[in-house]
Amino acid sequence: MLVVVGLDQDFNPRRIERYLVLIRASGADPVLVLTKADECEIVQDCIDLLLEVEESGVPIHAINAKDKASVAELAPYLGPGHTVVLVGSSGAGKSTLTNTLLGREKMKTNTVRSNDSRGRHTTTSRVLTPLPQGGCLIDTPGMREVKFSGDEDIVDAFEDIEALATGCRFRDCVHGNEPGCAVQAAIEEGTLDEARFMHFVKLRDELEAAAVTQAQRRAEEALLQKAAHKRNKDKLGRR
Ligand SMILES: Nc1nc2c(ncn2[C@@H]2O[C@H](COP(=O)(O)OP(=O)(O)OP(=O)(O)O)[C@@H](O)[C@H]2O)c(=O)[nH]1
Ligand SMILES: [Mg+2]
Ligand SMILES: [Zn+2]
Structure with a gap:
């Protein structure tokens, strides 16, 4: 592409x-x-x-x-x-x-x-x-906006940060103020560029927000489908 x-x-x-x-x-x-x-x-x-x-x-x-x-x-x-x-x-x-x-x-x-x-x-x-x-x-026609659906992954784009993260003390470290964070340590040492890390955080947050929206949408769709199914069953049952 x-x-x-x-x-x-x-x-x-x-x-x-x-x-x-x-x-x-x-x-x-x-x-x-x-x-x-x-x-x-x-x-x-x-x-x-x-x-x-x-x-x-x-x-x-x-x-x-x-x-x-x-x-x-x-x-x-x-x-x-x-x-x-x-x-x-x-x-x-x-x-x-x-x-x-x-x-x-x-x-x-x-x-x-x-x-x-x-x-x-x-x-x-x-x-x-x-x-x-x-x-x-x-x-193709020009795109009006570019948004995440929630299914994407940024691991490929930030392999360096993902590799560092394996050294964090906590497995679910978000590299904020947690003790023993290898990512923050790398920024302090100067081996990881802070601007690059900030960019990673922004993309990660955008992806998480998109994933939440997607999950909500799927839950709503499932409810609507269940309601429609019930309506059909009631209708057929009456005949
Ligand atoms: N000077 C210069 N002008 C360019 C260049 N590429 C595109 N243009 C001009 O930019 C304008 C838009 O180009 P298009 O090819 O129509 O753009 P598009 O991406 O196909 O746009 P949509 O079909 O609306 O999505 C035209 O006036 C082109 O002449 C370039 O490399 N140099
Ligand atoms: Mg065009
Ligand atoms: Zn960390």
């Missing part, structure tokens, strides 16, 4: 991290494609910012989606036997990238709002296209 993010006001490391957690949970391999590099003066700073919180080695490409030579570096993902799906906000450049890879204007594209870089939801359905490179590509 190519996560397509514009190097304009679309650029948001927190959202990118949520994409990566969701994609890893699905079993697909994420690749980060930063578009509009030709219009951004701080490309390397943006990449550095991502590297700070993202240590799992996701490939990052900063490109000009309108330029054939620039998008050529995506070739390793596009060969025979590969299917890539482009995901990202509206206006990120998914369809622009699709057209450049195809070498023709198959998909309609549209300018973004100048004040906040938002797109106009130009693509409205998913489109699967064979590529001249031999693989297949799916362009």
Whole structure:
């Protein structure tokens, strides 16, 4: 899955991290494609910012989606036997990238709002296209938001913290103020970056909240189903 993010006001490391957690949970391999590099003066700073919180080695490409030579570096993902799906906000450049890879204007594209870089939801359905490179590509409509369902796991994204946690005194340590916390010790020693830990905490809390919401929803559904079942039984019983 190519996560397509514009190097304009679309650029948001927190959202990118949520994409990566969701994609890893699905079993697909994420690749980060930063578009509009030709219009951004701080490309390397943006990449550095991502590297700070993202240590799992996701490939990052900063490109000009309108330029054939620039998008050529995506070739390793596009060969025979590969299917890539482009995901990202509206206006990120998914369809622009699709057209450049195809070498023709198959998909309609549209300018973004100048004040906040938002797109106009130009693509409205998913489109699967064979590529001249031999693989297949799916362009998709821009996503309005990226949220967790509650089934995801952040272990893969934070293997370093999970490994440290095995050294905590308590098995259910949340790495707050517990005595004998190996994670806090690593932060104090400087072997674990505090910003990275804070980011882990934020994602963990978001995931927990999503899991609770999901559990409540399932419980409500089960109750509704039980009530419907009873109604049916009563009705049939009367006949
Ligand atoms: N300069 C520059 N402009 C780009 C680049 N990528 C996309 N654009 C412009 O960004 C705008 C939005 O591009 P689209 O390809 O329509 O975006 P999209 O992701 O398909 O948007 P939706 O279909 O709405 O989800 C267009 O005006 C593109 O020309 C890039 O790398 N550089
Ligand atoms: Mg599009
Ligand atoms: Zn701990």
